[in-house]
Amino acid sequence: MENTAPLILLAAGGTGGHLFPAEALGVELIKRGLRVRLVTDDRALRYGGLFSKDMIDVVASETARGRNPLQLAYATVTLATGTLSAFRLLRRLKPVAVVGFGGYPTLPPLIAARLAGIPSIIHDANAVLGRANRFLSRHVSAIATSLPGVLDRDPALSGKTTTVGTPMRPAVLIAAAARYTAPEPKGPLRLLVVGGSQGARVMSDIVPGAIERLEPALWSRLILTQQVREEDMIRVRPVYDRLKIQVELAPFFTDLPARLASNHLIISRSGAGTVAELAAIGRPSILVPLPGSIDQDQFANAGVLSQVEGALRIPQAEFTSDRLASEISALAAEPARLAAMAKAARSVGRLDAAERLADLVMKTAGI
Known part of the structure; x- marks a missing residue:
């Protein structure tokens, strides 16, 4: 009928x-x-x-x-x-x-x-x-x-x-039901790196060098998941293999909401959808707005979370391996700060x- x-x-x-x-x-x-x-x-x-x-x-x-x-x-x-x-x-x-x-x-x-x-x-x-x-x-x-x-x-x-x-979407609503649990001081630190629908080359340029600059004690704690374009795999994977980092690399994740929920810290671009999902699920993040857009919309999007201290906003010109390593190290040393960022992000989610x-x-x- x-x-x-x-x-x-x-x-x-x-x-x-x-x-x-x-x-x-x-x-x-x-x-x-x-x-x-x-x-x-x-x-x-x-x-x-x-x-x-x-x-x-x-x-x-x-x-x-x-x-x-x-x-x-x-x-x-x-x-x-x-x-x-x-x-x-x-x-x-x-x-x-x-x-x-x-x-x-x-x-x-x-x-x-x-x-x-x-x-x-x-x-x-x-x-x-x-x-x-x-x-x-x-x-x-x-x-x-x-x-x-x-x-x-x-x-x-x-x-x-x-x-x-x-x-x-339903997958986000399911993920939003998962409570944020801060990492233990010497326990696993789950880090997710994403860059939008196609992945962001800047993440492949900067993140491996940042991980390399971390204290070796952090390498053994790190469980890293990173979105990497196929053409960038050949230069990203060897760095993590050499450092013996526990890592999963893929060009695209179909289950991103679940991955956002299961990680302690997210490094990402600040597209509107990503920012909204971080807020809905309530997860701390380091956001790197896409530069050069006429409207600077990603810079403004990241500001929604950074203004309530739910995220760190780093302009791409300042997004270096040294800076990122410093921020990851500081956050890893302060689990209570990560928990506070998660709560702040969730406060603006709908x-x-x-x-x-x-x-x-x-x-x-x-x-």
Whole structure:
């Protein structure tokens, strides 16, 4: 029998930071008896979770990079083509609302929703509105943010903005139930190093040298898990082998929430999703914002945790092996400080964001 429940179309860029909140909202909407589908780019097909391939529609999109006229013309044509495809998709699927989670792949379906007169919502997990969402913000019915104050300086937008937090997928909610236990003074120290969806080369450049600079007594305590790109394995693994570090290296972890929960200290970039999960689970971290972005969004994201002393924020220009070794050594010597950082991080985490966003979606859709 065909399911005739109202359909909510979710639109997200093909990275974890965009897809995971979409998945979390999808789970909550399905619990409420609604149907969901995902519109994205082809990168999303490699992610597991809620969205099986028969629930995904791929629409052409392109990131507008730089000021090269040819590149801009190509991006414009691709986005226009994608918008036409999205418009046809909306006419066929007849969703009652379209919800975007950021990234350029959200532009075609959200623009098409505006043209079709379908209620639309965008969610932004960053402390600074992303470029795609900034463009869409004046054209959507409602805006949801993870953090308060993001649009306070823009009266035209603040009136339709609701702070809901970052929706957490089920794996994060399970991980958040695990209490943080600080390391024993001479016991194992579990260290997790991650760098975003593809891993960060800077971690392969800096972390092995930092580990090498630690006191040898720490080497035997260390249980290290590090995300390393395939091409960097050949220079990272020999360092740890020589130091006899207990280590697991991989280019990608599918069970990241569980790994966040099971480690004493996390070293990471500060993408919005990572920061939100660190807060929800409540784990101490050393955060290295991605430099060079126009909005400095990762610097602002890391500030959310560093301001409450739940994380150390180190700009990449200051992220050296010597500095990192010093910070790891200091934290390893102060288990009580690690526990306090975990508690501080947890104080800004929100576990009910999916429910709050689902409430907003249903209100906006009129269901």
